[in-house]
Amino acid sequence: MPESDPVNNILARLPDEPGVYIMKDETGAIVYIGKAASLKKRVSSYFRNKELDVKTRVLVNVVKDVEYIVTDSEIEALILESSLIKKHKPKFNIQKKDDKRYPYIAVTLEEEYPRVIFTRKIKSNGTRYFGPYTDAKAARNTVSLINSIFKLRICTRDLPLKPNERPCMNFQINRCSGVCTGIINRAEYLDRVDNAVKFLEGGIEPVIKNLQEIMKRYAGGLRYERATEIRDMIFDIQKISESQKVLLPVGKDQDYIGVSKYGNEGIIILFEFRSGVLLGRKISVFDNAEYADAGEIISSFIPGYYESADIPQKIIIEERLPDRILLQKFLTDRSKQKVTILTPETADDRGIMGLVKKNIDLIAAERHAQRQNRDTLLGLEELQRVLGLESIPRAMECFDISNLQGTDAVASMVTFKDGYPDKSGYRRYKIRGYDSADDPGMIHEVVSRRIQHLLNEDLDLPDLLIIDGGTTQLARALEAARNFTSDLRIISIAKRYEEIYYDAGQEPLRLPESSPGLHIIQNIRDEAHRFAITFHRKLRDKKTTSSLLDRISIGARSKSILLNHFKSIDKIREASLEELQNVKGIGAKTSEKIYKYFH
Structure with a gap:
């Protein structure tokens, strides 16, 4: 939106107060939400700063109106901004992907006899939540482990039981402490719940110490069966503690946050240490991050994540955050303890951040592979549809001719299986019947030789044969195939306009540049060309060398x-x-x- 009277009117009415600004396009749709210590100064900077990044320039061009909400402080503005972004999901804001899918471990403290459960819903009813977890299976296993160790109730029956009611199967198979039967009282049961909460917080040593005291009390009261049960709990927890391979030398509560950008996505990984023990990693992926810097992505992540997650005393990051002081105050106010955001200061911190970065690279590689597999399948399905094939072309072969001024002519054939190179099927051919640069004739020769070999050896024909060239090359390939079979589908691709010919004399097929099917054909064509050039160069060099030595x-x-x-x-x-x-x-x-x- 160029600076004009409407813009001046908008800027003129903005107060010099903290708050949240809401940018809208010509249809009234919200396109961006931001926070500011001064609404007037922050919003004015969009329209009067000539050195804007690409994303911000595009944003300014679509903004037609700006609304605002004044708050008492920057902290309130930060919280409100996070809430409004979640609600409206403006297209120019960095947004966490799939926020609703992540599960939590919940301790139902509002119940008289609390339970530890797996859930994807957060309610404001007194329940204590731990998470979010990116691995649902790991979260379920943790719930099962905690209930197994502390023998907490799993059922949802009203307690205590009525006189004529019997305890559930979990008690009978020793998976529950049987608080419903009165074997342990409510105070003893709540001790177990308290230890389960400490365990989830990462306080393994305090849990063990507390359980040891309870065990001594039971033994002193001659309740040896209960003492033995508590002893077994301690052994189980110690096994878990000993299996931890990543530890801080001092038992600290710290989170390590790393971020990297891959295309339009920002990937954050958080390592959660409690009492010096790594409890796990949390992964968050943000859309619309192409033009955002790493600090901006982390600044967007922190308020939303720590709205429900446990807040440690220290958060370690590598990036400089413009809002660091504000975020520290927000976290301190929320957790009722001093929270600092620091860059790595020690060798241990730097080592753990290196591990965080390594994990980010692996996650990015996994996401790239998943996206590539998805695009490849879409491409194969598209080729089946546009070429009228009976099934997706899982087996494809492509021929390319390479020669230098009519000499040393060679052909290459590459094979793709399910959209990816299968180098075990690559073949090279020295041209036998042509001395001049007759590409169509050479195509006829190598296609004939290939089909004859497959039929002689009783091998399967490819689902699709691709020729690097235009209609003339396609016509000679079709002519060669007709001498042997009518069951082979052949197409050609011409380089200049990337046109696909599938029947000599017919109009070519033109797929859009973004077509996943076209990308597969381009990939196999380019690979065939590379393979042919390499072979041709090797023959030429060998010939040159032999000639000199002769x-x-x-x-x-x-x-x-x-x-x-x-x-x-x-x-x-x-x-x-x-x-x-x-x-x-x-x-x-x-x-x-x-x-x-x-x-």
């Missing part, structure tokens, strides 16, 4: 020995007389002849 009048055996030893004609040319004489199998006279020729 001029020296040395035998074929000597030529072979020299090439095996020096690898190239240039190395032979650069060799000293002594180096030539030291080659096993090359005599003194031959060495001197070679050296004199090149020097």
Whole structure:
């Protein structure tokens, strides 16, 4: 939106107060939401700053109106901004992907006899939540483990039981403490719940210490069965603690947050340490992050994540955050303890951040592979549809001809299986029947040879055969195929306009540049070309080398020995007389002849 009277009117009415600004397009749709210490200064900067990044320039051009909400402080503005972005999901804001899918572990503290459960819903009813977890299976396993160790109730029956009611199966198979039966009282049960909460917080040592005291009380009261049960709990927890492989040297509560951008996505990984033990990693992926810097992505992540997650005393990041002081105050106010956001200061911090970065790279590679697999499947399905194939072309072969001014003509054939190169099927052909640069004729020859080989060996024909070329090359390939079979589908792709010919004389098929099917055909065509060029270059170099050595009048055996030893004609040319004489199998006279020729 260029600076004009409407803009000046908008800017004129903005107060010099903290708050949230809401940008709208010409239809009234919300396109961006931001926070500011001064609404007037922040919003004005969009329209009066000439050095804007690409994303912001596009945003300014679509903004037609700006609304605002004044708050009492920047902290309130930060909280409100996060809430409004979640609600409206403006297209220019960085947004966390799939926020609703992540599960939590919940401790139902509002119940008289609390339970530890797996849930995807958050309610404001007194329940304590831990998470979010990116691995639902791991979250379920943790719930199962905690209930198994502390023998908490799993059922949802009203307690205590009525006189005529019997305890559930979990008690009978020793998976529940049986609080419903009165074997332990409510206070003892709540002790178990309290230890389960401490365990989830990462406080393993305090849990063990507390359980040891309870065990002594039971033993002192001659309740040996209960004491034995508590002892077994302690053993189980110690096993878990010993299995932890990533530890901080001092038992600290710290989160390590790393971020990287891959295309339009921002990927955040958080390592959660409690009492010095790594409890797990949390993964968050943000859309619309192409033009955002790393600090901006983390600043967007922190308020939303710690709205429900446990807040440690220290958060370690590598990036500089413009809002660091504001975010620290927000976290401190929320957790009722001092929270600091720091850059890595120690070797341990730097080592853990290195591990965080390594995990981000692996996650990015996984997401890229998943996206590539998805796009490949879409591409194969598209080719089936537009080419009228009976099934998706899982097996494809592509031919390319390479020659230099009509000499050293070679053909290459590459194979793709399910959209990816299958190098075990690559083949190279020296052209036998053509001495001049007759590409269509050469295509006819190699297609004939390939089909004849497959039929002779009783091998499957490909689902799709692709020729690098236009209608003339396609016509000769079809002619060759008709001599053997009518069951082979052949197309060609012309480089200039990336047109696909599927029947000689018909109009070519033009797929959009973004077409996943076109990308597959381009990939196999380019791979065939690369493979042909490599083979052609190798033959040409070998011919050049042999030609030079022929001029020296040395035998074929000597030529072979020299090439095996020096690898190239240039190395032979650069060799000293002594180096030539030291080659096993090359005599003194031959060495001197070679050296004199090149020097």
